[in-house]
Amino acid sequence: MSRLHTKIHTWVQHNLINAHQAQAILDYEAKHSTNYARFAVAGIGIIAILTGFISLIAANWDFIRPAHKLFCYALLQIGFGLAYLKTPGQRTLLKESLLCVFTLGFLGGMGLISQIYHLSGPVWRPLAFWLVLAFLPTLASRTRLLAHIWILTLFVTILYFLSHLFNANLLWHAAIIACSFVGAVFMVYSFGVGPCAPWLRLPEHFVQPLLRISCATLVLFSSVWLLVGPYVNKATDTNGYLFFFAVATVVALLSTYWSHRALTRALKRALCYLFTIVFIFLMLPFLWSPSIEWLGTLVYTLGFLSIWFFVAKIGVLRGSQGLFNLATFVIALRFIGVYFETMGSLTQTGLGLIVSGVLIILVADLWHRHRRHLLKWMQHSS
Amino acid sequence: MKNSSTFAKIAIIIPVFLMFAWVAQLSLITALGTQLQLKITGYDPRNLLSGHYLRYQVDYGTPLCTGGSAAEREQQCVCFSPTKTNEPAQVTWHGYCPNKPKDCTVYLQGQCDYRTFTAGIERYYFPEIWAQYLNNVPKNATILLNVFQGRGVVENILVGTQPLMEYIKTKQE
Numbered sequence: 001m002s003r004l005h006t007k008i009h010t011w012v013q014h015n016l017i018n019a020h021q022a023q024a025i026l027d028y029e030a031k032h033s034t035n036y037a038r039f040a041v042a043g044i045g046i047i048a049i050l051t052g053f054i055s056l057i058a059a060n061w062d063f064i065r066p067a068h069k070l071f072c073y074a075l076l077q078i079g080f081g082l083a084y085l086k087t088p089g090q091r092t093l094l095k096e097s098l099l100c101v102f103t104l105g106f107l108g109g110m111g112l113i114s115q116i117y118h119l120s121g122p123v124w125r126p127l128a129f130w131l132v133l134a135f136l137p138t139l140a141s142r143t144r145l146l147a148h149i150w151i152l153t154l155f156v157t158i159l160y161f162l163s164h165l166f167n168a169n170l171l172w173h174a175a176i177i178a179c180s181f182v183g184a185v186f187m188v189y190s191f192g193v194g195p196c197a198p199w200l201r202l203p204e205h206f207v208q209p210l211l212r213i214s215c216a217t218l219v220l221f222s223s224v225w226l227l228v229g230p231y232v233n234k235a236t237d238t239n240g241y242l243f244f245f246a247v248a249t250v251v252a253l254l255s256t257y258w259s260h261r262a263l264t265r266a267l268k269r270a271l272c273y274l275f276t277i278v279f280i281f282l283m284l285p286f287l288w289s290p291s292i293e294w295l296g297t298l299v300y301t302l303g304f305l306s307i308w309f310f311v312a313k314i315g316v317l318r319g320s321q322g323l324f325n326l327a328t329f330v331i332a333l334r335f336i337g338v339y340f341e342t343m344g345s346l347t348q349t350g351l352g353l354i355v356s357g358v359l360i361i362l363v364a365d366l367w368h369r370h371r372r373h374l375l376k377w378m379q380h381s382s
Numbered sequence: 383m384k385n386s387s388t389f390a391k392i393a394i395i396i397p398v399f400l401m402f403a404w405v406a407q408l409s410l411i412t413a414l415g416t417q418l419q420l421k422i423t424g425y426d427p428r429n430l431l432s433g434h435y436l437r438y439q440v441d442y443g444t445p446l447c448t449g450g451s452a453a454e455r456e457q458q459c460v461c462f463s464p465t466k467t468n469e470p471a472q473v474t475w476h477g478y479c480p481n482k483p484k485d486c487t488v489y490l491q492g493q494c495d496y497r498t499f500t501a502g503i504e505r506y507y508f509p510e511i512w513a514q515y516l517n518n519v520p521k522n523a524t525i526l527l528n529v530f531q532g533r534g535v536v537e538n539i540l541v542g543t544q545p546l547m548e549y550i551k552t553k554q555e
Binding site: 121129 | 393396401402412500506536
């Protein structure tokens with residue numbers, strides 16, 4: 001099924017290992033494998049919880065004295081740090097989540113302190129300060145989530161700094177797109193073949209250039225979407241949408257060029273993966289149903305779930321673990337989407353955000369625990 | 383294993399220390415700084431309120447930036463002579479910080495953004511629920527500012543002699 005399964009199967013066929021050894025290896029890897037998507041989703045949940053706490057404080061701003069606000073923040077910040085240090089194990093989801101909350105909590109703290117002391121200034125300064133604060137915790141992290149966030153924040157900070165330095169307000173969007181290009185290409189180079197590779201080394205299976213390219217494309221896609229979204233998010237702005245798609249494709253091809261040393265006969269396969277990822281990403285906006293009556297929403301949701309269940313089935317039939325994981329992951333996200341659609345504007349309150357964060361972490365954990373059962377059922381019924 | 387545990391402790395302690403050092407610096411400015419009162423005017427009549435804070439421009443009484451020189455984007459200083467209570471402070475000197483007079487002990491560091499001098503004091507946070515009662519910077523508004531070694535921290539906004547929140551509550555009634 002997975003790349004590891006294929007390799008193990010090949011070794012058994014060539015009598016390099018026997019069947020018993022093969023099964024022992026597979027059992028060990030299944031027990032010790034790390035699912036980075038689970039960490040990423042847990043990260044989203046953590047951010048939602050943090051934002052919820054901040055929102056609760058902000059809503060009661062008038063009634064809390066500044067000294068009390070600072071004291072509560074200090075307790076939370078130090079508390080998360082101590083919890084991380086005291087949590088046993090080296091690389092558990094809980095330990096890494098605590099470190100993530102601790103590191104990202106500095107952003108909330110800076111916002112709180114800015115409000116108490118009425119501070120203002122260019123955007124790049126607090127971001128640069130956060131980069132300094134987050135540097136050591138990022139090095140201490142055993143997963144790559146914080147490293148990726150740190151690198152992305154570095155590029156955003158450089159972008160804002162250059163904009164401030166050259167007072168480039170009129171060139172804002174061109175500068176954003178240009179920096180996004182450079183940023184994504186530099187990330188791929190650093191991650192894979194460049195001088196930062198030893199520090200920003202990816203997990204073993206990410207060394208494959210295919211996934212590297214896909215990640216670079218997704219990062220670029222997301223950054224361009226977030227930054228120019230208000231201009232392309234119009235039903236009639238077809239040209240903007242096509243430009244957006246072309247930008248992602250061109251940079252993905254540039255990323256391919258940077259990784260050409262690692263690519264041999266897999267070029268065609270890489271392009272297939274690339275376009276698959278881009279296509280799937282384009283489908284993601286349909287994660288949330290349009291504003292129609294409840295029967296229409298029900299039909300829409302069932303149709304969406306059916307399509308992705310079908311994609312998961314294709315993953316099983318084609319032996320693609322990645323495709324199966326992605327499809328089940330999207331299905332899990334849809335359930336979270338139902339919560340947001342049901343709660344509506346209440347999710348923007350402090351309590352709503354905290355509940356959202358907890359729900360996201362729970363769904364991520366359930367997805368991780370039960371997708372193997374679904375996989376076995378699909379394989380049995382194939 | 384011991385090294386990674388030690389490194390983890392350092393990775394937690396140092397950022398927390400840096401963060402609280404920053405808060406201590408701001409508290410020092412508030413506690414030890416010289417209090418000044420400066421007049422303020424509206425920043426942008428179309429968008430005076432953004433989110434939870436009020437944006438304004440400080441009226442120094444004299445133009446500090448000409449908008450023509452690249453050197454003005456470097457550190458600029460403004461010297462003040464404190465005046466009587468409830469009167470805005472007077473600007474005694476302004477220019478490139480290294481050229482600051484030796485007798486200038488109460489000063490603010492900032493930067494010229496074309497014709498606007500900014501020193502990180504042009505924003506005041508308050509609960510958004512009060513925004514409906516404040517759609518413009520009141521005419522006789524001033525800021526109470528604590529200045530220490532060129533850094534300023536806004537303590538309050540006064541409308542006449544009334545703090546801003548009391549002024550808003552009066553308007554609410």
